Amino acid sequence: xxxxxxxxxxxxxxxxxxxxxxxxxxLARAGSALLALATAATLGLxxxxxxxxxxxxxxxxxxxxxxxxGELGLGGLALSTSASxxxxxxxxxxxxxxxxxxxxxxxxxxxxxxxxxxxxxxVAVPSVVVxxxxxxxxxxxLERLAGPGGSGLLSAALVxxxxxxxxxxxxxxxxxTAVPDALREGAIALGATRxxxxxxxxxxxxxxxxxxAVVLGLARALGETIAISMVVGGRPSAAPTLxxxxxxxxxxxxxxxLDAFRASHLATLSAAALVLLALGAATHLGxxxxxxxxxxxxx
Amino acid sequence: xxxTSGTRRARTDRLVSWAGALAFAGxxxxxxxxxxxxxLEALALGGFELRxxxxxxxxxxxxxxxxxxxxxxxxxxxxxxxxxxxPRVARAVRMIADVLAGAPPLLFGVxxxxxxxxxxxxxxxxxxxxxxxxxxAPAMARATEELLSLVPEGLREAALGLGLxxxxxxxxxxxxxxxxxLGGVALALGARALGEAAPLLFTAGAVRGLGAAVFGDSPSxxxxxxxxxxxxxxxxxxKAWAAAFVLLVTxxxxxxxxxxxxxxxx
Amino acid sequence: MSASARAKVVVEDLRAWFxxxxxxxxxxxxxxxxxxxxxxxxxxxxxxxxxxxxKSTLLRCINRMHEVTRGAGVGGSVRLDGVDVYGAKVxxxxxxxxxxLVFQRPNPLPMLSVRENVLAGFRLAGEPVPQAEExxxxxxxxxxxxxxxxxxxxxxxxxxxxxxxxxxxxxxxLALRPEVMLMDEPCSALDPVATARIEELLNELRSKITIVVxxxxxxxxxxxxDSTAFLHQGELIEHEPTSVVFTNPRDPRTENYITGRFxxxxxx
Numbered sequence: 013x014x015x016x017x018x019x020x021x022x023x024x025x026x027x028x029x030x031x032x033x034x035x036x037x038x039l040a041r042a043g044s045a046l047l048a049l050a051t052a053a054t055l056g057l058x059x060x061x062x063x064x065x066x067x068x069x070x071x072x073x074x075x076x077x078x079x080x081x082g083e084l085g086l087g088g089l090a091l092s093t094s095a096s097x098x099x100x101x102x103x104x105x106x107x108x109x110x111x112x113x114x115x116x117x118x119x120x121x122x123x124x125x126x127x128x129x130x131x132x133x134x135v136a137v138p139s140v141v142v143x144x145x146x147x148x149x150x151x152x153x154l155e156r157l158a159g160p161g162g163s164g165l166l167s168a169a170l171v172x173x174x175x176x177x178x179x180x181x182x183x184x185x186x187x188x189t190a191v192p193d194a195l196r197e198g199a200i201a202l203g204a205t206r207x208x209x210x211x212x213x214x215x216x217x218x219x220x221x222x223x224x225a226v227v228l229g230l231a232r233a234l235g236e237t238i239a240i241s242m243v244v245g246g247r248p249s250a251a252p253t254l255x256x257x258x259x260x261x262x263x264x265x266x267x268x269x270l271d272a273f274r275a276s277h278l279a280t281l282s283a284a285a286l287v288l289l290a291l292g293a294a295t296h297l298g299x300x301x302x303x304x305x306x307x308x309x310x311x
Numbered sequence: 312x313x314x315t316s317g318t319r320r321a322r323t324d325r326l327v328s329w330a331g332a333l334a335f336a337g338x339x340x341x342x343x344x345x346x347x348x349x350x351l352e353a354l355a356l357g358g359f360e361l362r363x364x365x366x367x368x369x370x371x372x373x374x375x376x377x378x379x380x381x382x383x384x385x386x387x388x389x390x391x392x393x394x395x396x397x398p399r400v401a402r403a404v405r406m407i408a409d410v411l412a413g414a415p416p417l418l419f420g421v422x423x424x425x426x427x428x429x430x431x432x433x434x435x436x437x438x439x440x441x442x443x444x445x446x447x448a449p450a451m452a453r454a455t456e457e458l459l460s461l462v463p464e465g466l467r468e469a470a471l472g473l474g475l476x477x478x479x480x481x482x483x484x485x486x487x488x489x490x491x492x493l494g495g496v497a498l499a500l501g502a503r504a505l506g507e508a509a510p511l512l513f514t515a516g517a518v519r520g521l522g523a524a525v526f527g528d529s530p531s532x533x534x535x536x537x538x539x540x541x542x543x544x545x546x547x548x549x550k551a552w553a554a555a556f557v558l559l560v561t562x563x564x565x566x567x568x569x570x571x572x573x574x575x576x577x
Numbered sequence: 578m579s580a581s582a583r584a585k586v587v588v589e590d591l592r593a594w595f596x597x598x599x600x601x602x603x604x605x606x607x608x609x610x611x612x613x614x615x616x617x618x619x620x621x622x623x624x625x626x627x628x629x630x631x632k633s634t635l636l637r638c639i640n641r642m643h644e645v646t647r648g649a650g651v652g653g654s655v656r657l658d659g660v661d662v663y664g665a666k667v668x669x670x671x672x673x674x675x676x677x678l679v680f681q682r683p684n685p686l687p688m689l690s691v692r693e694n695v696l697a698g699f700r701l702a703g704e705p706v707p708q709a710e711e712x713x714x715x716x717x718x719x720x721x722x723x724x725x726x727x728x729x730x731x732x733x734x735x736x737x738x739x740x741x742x743x744x745x746x747x748x749x750x751l752a753l754r755p756e757v758m759l760m761d762e763p764c765s766a767l768d769p770v771a772t773a774r775i776e777e778l779l780n781e782l783r784s785k786i787t788i789v790v791x792x793x794x795x796x797x798x799x800x801x802x803d804s805t806a807f808l809h810q811g812e813l814i815e816h817e818p819t820s821v822v823f824t825n826p827r828d829p830r831t832e833n834y835i836t837g838r839f840x841x842x843x844x845x
Contacts, residue, residue: 024657024668044391046384048404050448054419108338114328115335129570132499133563174341208324231413288418293414295413297409467645468680471642471673473701473753474673487688
């Protein structure tokens with residue numbers, strides 16, 4: 013001890029640390045500000061574009077959409093978007109939830125880790141690849157099924173299912189693993205089989221989180237523009253039918269935004285983007301509220 | 312419990328297990344099938360060529376630059392929400408991040424296209440990276456915040472009790488304790504950005520229908536794939552399949568790597 | 578407190594509370610309601626009292642750790658050598674360096690080696706440590722840990738046993754040469770042998786540094802403390818030389834507590 017230099021004693025006032033804290037705080041604030049700025053700029057851009065062609069607003073709910081003839085109603089596109097989401101969701105949900113349940117609760121422990129890694133890979137599969145596959149392979153199959161040229165909505169639904177299923181399964185897996193072991197063990201100690209334990213002890217607790225998983229998965233598919241544009245050939249013209257080609261709110265953006273020069277056309281597309289933005293925000297916020305507290309370990 | 316009901320229950324258990332395994336296989340089959348299919352198609356149509364790897368390098372460059380923009384922004388915003396902001400500001404920033412995360416990625420391309428792109432001249436790399444950075448940042452912000460909320464309070468207090476400035480506690484104690492998870496998130500986001508083509512339609516110049524030119528001018532696998540597939544020329548389609556194969560393998564490998572990095576114990 | 582000793586820390590009308598997140602301070606739960614007391618320089622002061630009496634809160638108010646908890650608030654004053662640590666120009670970071678805190682659960686920093694844990698206060702603050710090796714050795718010797726860990730200085734601090742970890746945390750605290758060391762039930766997570774080591778250490782440190790120790794273990798207070806303060810429901814009931822508190826308490830509540838008649842949780 014004696015050989016050590018005495019510690020420097022200063023007053024209790026700030027030394028260097030105060031400026032470090034100030035720099036840290038302003039940098040962190042800048043990060044948030046940048047996000048806010050991007051949001052504001054996006055919204056501002058779209059709202060401005062809508063305001064430049066206000067004459068489209070009254071007819072926006074109309075089902076007819078055909079920029080060539082000046083029919084600019086988004087109702088039909090909204091319908092086909094909802095229909096493809098619904099159909100795709102119906103395809104993806106049972107498979108994804110059941111698959112996730114198996115991986116989390118019933119699968120042999122030795123395969124869990126590698127399969128989870130594969131599932132993570134599936135979540136990251138690019139939408140262009142899904143689009144290519146559905147367009148070339150799925151499209152041909154659907155064509156045989158639904159008749160020539162009549163596969164638009166089914167293809168779009170297939171894209172939605174392919175894009176959302178891995179995400180739904182991944183979030184559902186996290187929800188399942190967040191259910192405390194004590195609940196399972198309680199049921200198993202009472203003589204339940206593993207499946208019975210899942211049914212009586214795990215599923216009731218996880219339901220809310222599973223709904224959140226489905227919403228989050230579909231939210232990802234909702235923002236999906238490019239893959240659907242790839243599989244939906246040609247311009248959308250009228251209300252969707254199962255057989256007719258149909259665009260969605262997202263796919264028309266990809267197809268037309270760059271080429272749109274008339275103010276009314278741009279205004280319509282911007283309105284579609286605003287609707288997508290609102291839906292995306294709502295689903296994200298909603299699913300977070302549903303999943304929150306389930307996947308977060310207690311502090 | 313009678314013997315018969317016991318075996319029936321055991322049988323149900325087995326049945327559910329097998330059905331579940333089947334469902335999971337159904338979940339993964341398209342991905343594995345896709346890898347195989349694209350490989351076979353690309354080989355059959357002669358899609359593999361050297362320019363493909365130039366496009367891969369271009370994609371990786373773009374992705375790295377996008378991470379360079381997006382990760383720090385998201386990290387800082389996440390730190391802000393988790394460590395500094397009051398409850399009201401935190402809720403607002405969280406909501407902003409959710410709005411951005413829920414936005415169709417294409418809109419980031421539109422945004423960059425109509426704001427900064429006019430200043431960056433002929434190069435498409437910078438605006439493309441900016442757009443993808445905007446795609447990365449909100450997810451990074453939310454992940455950072457959630458990971459920091461998992462840092463045990465005792466660790467934070469130990470460091471504060473040693474007389475460390477709060478910013479040092481966050482940077483040198485809290486963040487390092489979740490660094491592997493953060494790395495995993497970053498890799499997964501990089502993989503997502505690598506395959507994201509929609510925003511690039513707006514930032515990479517007019518490319519649609521110019522399949523052949525894409526690989527030369529603005530090398531991006533995802534965009535090249537999109538441009539090539541609409542061509543009726545089998546050679547172009549072969550390129551699309553080859554691009555799909557390389558993209559798939561890269562992205563799946565990156566996200567699997569992200570998982571193993573994220574799980575490594577610090 | 579012996580009459581001759583100078584007061585190192587003076588607490589005056591200290592109030593502390595916790596407010597639920599997002600709720601106004603008026604709805605807060607009070608943890609301390611106006612405590613005033615003096616801590617003598619280079620002596621050991623024990624804080625005793627039933628759970629929820631405000632002992633730990635008082636301790637954490639002294640080095641401004643209380644305010645780290647969300648929703649926590651403080652009123653009144655704490656003076657270190659006459660300077661109010663809650664003064665406008667005071668940096669809480671500097672306060673915590675001069676008034677160290679040892680936690681109930683040993684909390685060596687994970688990812689850091691034994692050596693780096695001793696130096697953590699300097700290293701993480703980005704300060705150079707002259708003669709780092711000597712400092713590490715002298716501090717580990719001081720907490721009687723050197724012989725046990727000298728061959729594994731590069732192993733993670735978390736690889737040590739609980740008692741060793743706690744002594745490492747004390748070494749980490751002492752390395753910063755604090756003038757006051759606060760200890761929040763430092764032995765409650767330790768076995769009897771490890772507890773005895775810490776108590777020996779306290780006996781060696783007394784007369785070199787001002788120590789305030791919160792404890793549930795009354796025998797421990799009787800063994801190590803020069804003076805003992807009894808807190809109850811956020812108020813200071815009495816503060817006297819330890820021998821007085823344990824043999825001849827003034828207040829019936831103190832007597833009830835030390836004879837185990839109410840609210841006494843056994844020292845774990």
